Amino acid sequence: MAAEPEARLLALFEKAQLLPLWQRLRPAVERLGPDVRVRPRMVYAEFDRRGEEFLIAEPTSHHRLELGLHNPGLPVTPRFRPADEFGSRRITHRVALPGPTELDAELLTRIHEAYELALAGMPR
DSSP: OOHHHHHHHHHHHHHTTOHHHHHHHHHHHHTTOTTEEEEEOSSSEEEEETTEEEEEEEEEETTEEEEEEOOTTSOOOSSSEEOTTSSSTTOOEEEEESSGGGOOHHHHHHHHHHHHHTTTTSOO
16 A cells, blocks of 8 residues: 555654654755655665665654765764664764754755765766
């Protein structure tokens, strides 16, 4: 059923009281291109581009969301921390989002870079 993945995504973020943040994040990521796909996983939502994961969103508490990015060239900073044991092996950085205001221009730029890098080295 097509509704089942949507229901699973909503349940993931409603349970953690992060639905307003999810409702800002998802359309911002989907606007990157028509090939963005979002799928629910056990404890997070995965965004991929033609099957190549570039972003994950995982509720880590009732008021906090962690994003995982695939961006191997991005330096590690206090905000963009190493993604050791977070998500898949493809994820290189993690970012904590304690609230909707943390979805700022810098983070959206990094998400766009991860989207672009998803297909790096693949034939277009």
